[in-house]
Amino acid sequence: MSKPTYYITTPIYYPSNKLHIGHSYTTVAADAMARYKRLRGYDVMFLTGTDEHGQKIERRAQEEGITPQAFVDNIVDWIKDLWKTMDITYDKFIRTTDAEHKETVQKIFKTLYDKGDIYKSEYEGKYCTPCETFFTEHQLKDGKCPDCGRPVEAVKEESYFFKLSAYQDKLIKYIEDNPEFIQPQTRQNEMLNNFLRPGLADLCVSRTSFKWGVPVEFDPGHVVYVWIDALSNYISALGYLSDQDEAFKKYWPADVHLVGKEIVRFHTIIWPALLMALELPLPKQVFGHGWLVIDGGKMSKSVGNVVDPSILVDRYSSDAIRYFLLREIAFGQDGNFTNEALITRINSDLANDLGNLTSRTVAMIEKYFEGGTLPEVQEENEFDPDIKTLVKTQIQKAEDNIEKLFFNNALEDIWVIIRRLNKYIDETMPWILAKDEANKPKLAGVLYTLAEGLRIVSIMVEPFMPQTPEKIWAQIGLQRGELTAWDSIHTWGTLPKAATAKKGENMFPRIDKEKELEALELASAQTQPAQKETKPEDKEKPQQEKQEAEQLEYITIDDFAKVELKIGEVIECERVPKADKLLVSKIKIGEEVRQIVSGIAKYYTPEEFVGKKVVVVTNLKPVKLRGLLSEGMVLCAADDTGKLVAVGPLGEIVSGAEVR
Ligand code: MSP
Numbered sequence: 110m111s112k113p114t115y116y117i118t119t120p121i122y123y124p125s126n127k128l129h130i131g132h133s134y135t136t137v138a139a140d141a142m143a144r145y146k147r148l149r150g151y152d153v154m155f156l157t158g159t160d161e162h163g164q165k166i167e168r169r170a171q172e173e174g175i176t177p178q179a180f181v182d183n184i185v186d187w188i189k190d191l192w193k194t195m196d197i198t199y200d201k202f203i204r205t206t207d208a209e210h211k212e213t214v215q216k217i218f219k220t221l222y223d224k225g226d227i228y229k230s231e232y233e234g235k236y237c238t239p240c241e242t243f244f245t246e247h248q249l250k251d252g253k254c255p256d257c258g259r260p261v262e263a264v265k266e267e268s269y270f271f272k273l274s275a276y277q278d279k280l281i282k283y284i285e286d287n288p289e290f291i292q293p294q295t296r297q298n299e300m301l302n303n304f305l306r307p308g309l310a311d312l313c314v315s316r317t318s319f320k321w322g323v324p325v326e327f328d329p330g331h332v333v334y335v336w337i338d339a340l341s342n343y344i345s346a347l348g349y350l351s352d353q354d355e356a357f358k359k360y361w362p363a364d365v366h367l368v369g370k371e372i373v374r375f376h377t378i379i380w381p382a383l384l385m386a387l388e389l390p391l392p393k394q395v396f397g398h399g400w401l402v403i404d405g406g407k408m409s410k411s412v413g414n415v416v417d418p419s420i421l422v423d424r425y426s427s428d429a430i431r432y433f434l435l436r437e438i439a440f441g442q443d444g445n446f447t448n449e450a451l452i453t454r455i456n457s458d459l460a461n462d463l464g465n466l467t468s469r470t471v472a473m474i475e476k477y478f479e480g481g482t483l484p485e486v487q488e489e490n491e492f493d494p495d496i497k498t499l500v501k502t503q504i505q506k507a508e509d510n511i512e513k514l515f516f517n518n519a520l521e522d523i524w525v526i527i528r529r530l531n532k533y534i535d536e537t538m539p540w541i542l543a544k545d546e547a548n549k550p551k552l553a554g555v556l557y558t559l560a561e562g563l564r565i566v567s568i569m570v571e572p573f574m575p576q577t578p579e580k581i582w583a584q585i586g587l588q589r590g591e592l593t594a595w596d597s598i599h600t601w602g603t604l605p606k607a608a609t610a611k612k613g614e615n616m617f618p619r620i621d622k623e624k625e626l627e628a629l630e631l632a633s634a635q636t637q638p639a640q641k642e643t644k645p646e647d648k649e650k651p652q653q654e655k656q657e658a659e660q661l662e663y664i665t666i667d668d669f670a671k672v673e674l675k676i677g678e679v680i681e682c683e684r685v686p687k688a689d690k691l692l693v694s695k696i697k698i699g700e701e702v703r704q705i706v707s708g709i710a711k712y713y714t715p716e717e718f719v720g721k722k723v724v725v726v727t728n729l730k731p732v733k734l735r736g737l738l739s740e741g742m743v744l745c746a747a748d749d750t751g752k753l754v755a756v757g758p759l760g761e762i763v764s765g766a767e768v769r
Contacts, residue, residue: 112152116360117143120368121160121203121342124184129415130430130446131401131408133195134438137431138398138516139367140197145511145572148595154360156346157192158203159185160339162332167321177321181206194419196427196575203346205323205338213345214323214338217387218314220350221271221337222327226386229328232268232313235261269315269331276382277309283381289394291377292514293441296370296397300377312336312379340380344389363392365514373397396514399443401434404708404734405742408446416446420632424625428574429455429617435516435573448629449735452622459617462527463566463577467616469534470559471584474610477543477552481610487554492536496558497601499529500565504598507569516573523569530562560585561604568598577616584613623687630689673728674744674768676758677703682715688735692718696743698725699765706739712753722757724768 119139122128136157143155161181170180185204192199203210221227235244237254244254244261254261284290284301291297315331316322322332341349343366347357368376376395384391400407403414421430433454438444475481503522510519533555542552567581578593586609587593597603677696685691690708692715705725709718724744731740745753758766 112150114154114360115143115146115151116154116363116365117146117156118343118363118366119157120366120372121158121205121339122188124159124161124166124181124188126184126187127415128188128191128418129408130418130421130434131415133191133418133430134401134434135367135369135398136192136197137195137434138440138514140195140199141431141435141516141572142365142367142511142514143198143200144575148571152359153200154347154356155198155200156203156343157197157199158201158342158346159188159205160342161185161204161206162322162338163335164316164319164321167319170321178206191419194422194427195431198575201346203342205342207345209348209351210342210345211323213350214333214341215326216350217341217383218269218323218325218333218337219327221383221386222269224386226272226275227269227314228272230268230270230311232266232316234264234266236264237261266317267331268313268317268334269325269328270311271314271336271383271386273309273312273379273382276385277305279385280309280378280381281305283391284377290391291373292394292396295441296373296377300374304374304378309378336375336379337383340375340383343380343392362390365394365396366392367396367398367514370397370399396441398440399438401438401446402443403446405445405732420629421451424629424632425451425455425620426576426617428576429459432459432520432570432574436520437517439517440515445732448626449622452620452625455617456619456622458524460619462524462531463570464615464617466527466531466534466559466566467563467581467584468612469531470556470563471610471612473539474556474560474608475612477539477556483553483557483560483606483608484549485606486550487557487606488550489554490537490551492533493554493558496529496533496562500526500562500601504565504569511572520573523566526562526566526569530559530566533562534559557604557606557608560608560610561602564592564604565598565601568593568595571595580613580616583611585610626687671728672726675699675725675727676762676764676766676768677705677723677725677727677741677743678764679718679721679723682718684710684715685735685737691735693737693739694718694743696723696725696741697764698727698741699763701765703727703740704738705741705743706734706737707743707745707755709743709745709753709755713755718755721755722762722764723755724757 117139119135122132139155139157143153146153159181166181167177170177173180189202218227235246235249237244237257237259248255249261250258253259281301284297284305288294288297291300314334314337315325316334317330320332322334323338325331325333343363344357344361347360348354349357349361366376373395381391402408403416406414408415418430433451436458437450437454474483478484503526507519507522510516510522537555539552539555542548542555563581563585564587567578571578579589582588582593585604591597592603675698677698679694680697680702681695682692685693685706688710690710691706692710692713693704693706696703696705703725726742726744729742731738733739744756746756747753
C-alpha cells in the first residue's frame, strides 16, 4: 500500500547572506513538522528555496560589478550551508532562477493571458529618480519623495494586470466555507475584514523598468514581477505544466504553506486567486506564524539588532537553538528573543530537566547493577501506574498539538513527562533501595521505569531536536530501529527488561549565564559591522512589493485612536546592570509616575536623559525586560544605522498632555 503524502512548504527566501534567527524560525518549524510526518510514515515533500529576482538584486549585482546570476549563486550556497548547520531536511530546494521554474512561470502567464485573466494596461505612480523608487500619491510627503524630500515625477509604465478583483466573492466564500484554510483564526478575520470585504484591486504582474525577472515570452520588454514568479514556486517545484509532473500529481494540493504573518495576505488572497484562475485546488492550509522580536521590535538589519543563528548554533548546538525557537514562541504569536531567555531555557529545560534525567538514570543503572545491565526480575512500585497513565495522556496531547503546529505546547507536553520522571527519582529514592540487597528487584523496577520513560521521551523529541535521540539511545543500549520507532511509544514496556546503560557525553552542559551573556554580546558586536554593510532586507524587496506591503499597513483613524500617546517627563534614569543597551527611567505622566525600560543607552547617558520631555505610549501592555517592569514605551526615531533619537514636543507643554 502506498504511503499517505504530506506536502509542506516555507516561503522562498530573499537572497541575503545575513538571514537571522527570525528567518530560521519558519524553516525550523517546517522541518520539525516534516520530520514528524516522516516518523509517522508519511511520504513527505518539504520544499524551501530562494526568491531571486527583482530590481534590487539587479542593482546590487551591478554595484559589485558581477552578473545578477553570479550574485545570487554565492548567496544561495551560503543559505544552503546555514540550513545544513540547522539540520534542515528539505526534500527540494527551489530557486526562482531555475530553468524549469522560469518555464513554468511563462506557461502560467500565457495560460492566464489566453483566458483573459491577465490584461495589458498602465501602471501609474510617482517616481523619485535619485532614489529610483515608485511611490503612490498617498505615500508622498508634502507631494515630495518621502525618503529624500526631492520632487517626484508622475510616471506611467505599461504593465500586465491580473484580474484579482474578479475573484473577490469566490475567495470570501471559500474562506467562509473552509475555516481551516487560514490559521490561526485571527488571521482569517484580518483577511476577510481588512482586505477582502472592502474590495480587491487588480494586480500589476509585469514590469518593464528592470530586466532581472522572468521574461514574458510573447512581449519581451516585460518581466514577470514578484507575484506570479515567487508564488508559483510551490507548484513549479513539483513539475506543474512540465513533462515531468508526477510530483505535482502526487503532492498537490499542499497540506500546509507555513509563512510569516506579514505575507499571509499574499498567500491567502493573491495565491488562491491565481490557483482559482488556473482551475487548481487550493492548499489545504496557510499557517501564519508570528515574528521573533527583540525588545518588542522587529529584528532587522536596518535596526542593527539581528541575531546570527550560526553563532548560536556554534556555541550551543543546533538542537538547543531549534528547541528554544519552538519552545519559547507560542506558535502564531510574536515571541521575544533575548540571549538571557535562551540561556535560561538551555540551563533549565535541557541541562537540568532532560540532561539530568538521562545522566542520573544511566549513572544509577551502572552503579547499582553489575555490568550496567538490569536484571529480568523487577518489581513495580506504587508510583508506576501513575507514570504509565501520565505518559499515555501526554503522548496523546503532544501528538494532537504537533498536528495543529502548536509546537510550544507539544514540547511542554513532553517536558511534563520529563519533569515527572525526575520527581519519580526523588519519590522512589533509589539510593536508599540500593542499601538493602532484598530491595534489588524493586530498585530494578524503578530504574527500568526511568529508562523506559527516557526511551519514550527521546523518541518524542526527535522532530524538534534530531541529534539528541541517538545520544540518549547510545546510553541506554539502543540503536535506531523498531525500538526507537515513533509507533513504539504507544506501548509501554518496549525496552527489553535487561536494559543496559553506559555513560555518554554530557549533552547539554550548564552554562555560566553572566559570563556567557558577555561573550555573546562581544560575538554579536563583532559581526554587526558586516551586517550593516549589507543593505537592509526591506530594501532588497522589489519596489512595488514594498509599496504593496506599505499599503497593507494602512490604518484607520479608529485604529490610531487605540494607541494612547502622552507627554512624559523623565525624572530619574539609570543604566540597567549588565545590559549595555538599556536605560531604566522613572517618567512622570501627569500625576502618575511610570517605570519604563528603553534600549537607548548607546545614545543617551542617564544624566542627559533626565529632564527630557518625551512621547510615551501609555497603553502598551507592561513587559519585564531584564527582570524590570516596563510600563510603556518611549518613542524614538531610528535611522538606517540603528541610531536612536527620542521624540519630544517642539513647544512648551505639561507632562500628561495627550499626543493626538
Ligand atoms: N520572498 C518572500 C516570500 C515569498 S513566498 C512566495 C519573503 N522572504 S523573506 O526572506 O523576507 O522571509 C522569509 C521568511 O522569514 C518569512 O516567512 C518571514 O515571515 C520570515 N521572517 C523574517 N523575519 C522574521 C522574524 N523576525 N521572525 C519570524 N519570522 C520572520 O518574505
